[in-house]
Amino acid sequence: MIEFKNVSKTFSLGKREVHAVKDVSLSIKKGDIYGIIGFSGAGKSTLLRLVNMLERPTSGSVFIQNVDVSSLSAKELRTQRRNIGMIFQNFNLFNSRTVAGNVAYPLKLAGVSKQEIHERVKELLAFVGLSDKAKDYPDQLSGGQKQRVGIARALASSPEVLICDEATSALDPDTTADILRLLKKVNKELGITILLITHEMHVIQSICDNVAVMEDGEVIESGAVFETFTNPQHPMTQRFIQSIQQDLPSEKLLDEWRSKGGTRLYRVIFKGEIASDPVLSQVTRKHGIDFNIVYGSVREVQERFFGNLLISFEGEPEKIQKVLQELEKIVDIKEVIKDES
Structure with missing residues (x-):
């Protein structure tokens, strides 16, 4: 559906060159919700603007439905852009136009008849x-309502691709959740491919099928959200995961645990259906070992369970070793705090 092939973008600032995007290759499948995450300055906004040629690549190509959009004429590009909707962090609504007028605007530019515009606007406002x-004006709306207007306007021309540029960054958590549910609805019911950028990992976790992590203009890690979330490879990705996972307790809690005799701590990762099975109880009971869950949680990621627990074991060292050996065959387990005595 969308493919970046060795795409780079360089800006000249006086005598200095800024390499905003560096040799990026990515494929986004039709019907996918694809997230691009990175801190400010990572290059994600520039990459997004290359899709509709608001920025042209310095090198490489961007394909949409096997069409190299960087090779299109100005007229062809105008036609192509009608197939790409875009929503923005700060809504970009016309304060002088009503809600209906904002949604109707791209249809008027396209020369659609008044009756068709009326019916389409009515349909879209019901959808969102x-x-x-x-008949209200943007100043009369909440932030979430403004973004819903933005989404309706982006859908007006029946695009196949929807680009979301930090679409929830200006919203509170509850409103963010509402907008993400609406974007899921857009994807599922209308079959629209969504490409979004964000610096918030919880947005990626909530809505995306796949994710690319950017740093300093490069894609440093990419893949399915569940696999990336449960087994991050790059330190930057691990930082993003840590921001929502909080998989280590505070030093204060660790000190309290040590004061009660705690010496060794193991991280146990459960993925999928096994996260709801009593494997810890079964294996430790078999070998006469007690276990204590010191910290962690079981949560849902992409409609699959993901458990991340910190556990201590109590009993004879030889039996604990047998427990560890058996658990290694079932789950991911490693020692994260060792006995320093």
Whole structure:
């Protein structure tokens, strides 16, 4: 659907060159929700703007439905852009136009008849849950309602691709969750491919099928969200995961655990159906060992269970070793705090 082939983008700032995107190759499948995450300055916004040629690549090519959009004429590019909707962090609504007027705007530019515009706007406002706000102005709306207008406007021309540029960054957590549910609805019910950028890992976890992590203009890690989330390879990806996972307790809690005689601590990772099975109880009971869950949680990632627990074991060292050897065949387990005595 969308493919970046060895894409680079360099800006000249006086005598200095800024390499915003460096040799990026990515493939986004039709119907996918694909997230690009990175801190400020990572190059993700520039990469996004290359899709609709708001920025042209210095080298490499961007394909949409096997069409090299960087090779299109100005007229062809205008036609192509109608197939790409875009929503923004700060909404970009016309304050002088009503909600209906904002949604109608791209249709008017395309020369659609008044009757068709009326029907399409009515349909879209119902889809985003704003039928009763058609005559209101943006200043009368909440942030979440403004973003819903932005989404309706982006859908007006029936695009196949929806680009989301930090679409939830200006919203509170509850409103963010509402907008993410709406984007899922757009994807599932309308079959629209969504490409979004964010610096918030919880957004990626909540909505995306696949993710690319960017740093200093490069894609440093990419893959399915579940695999990336449960087994991050790059230190930057691990930082993003840590921001929502909080998989280590505070030093204060660790000190309390040590004061009660704790010496060794193991991280146990459960993935998929096994996260709901009593494997710890079964294996430790078999060898006469007690275990204590010191910290962690079991959560849902991409509709699959993911358990990340810190566990201590109590009993004879030889039996604990047998427990560890048996658990290694079932789950991911490693020692994270060793006995320093």
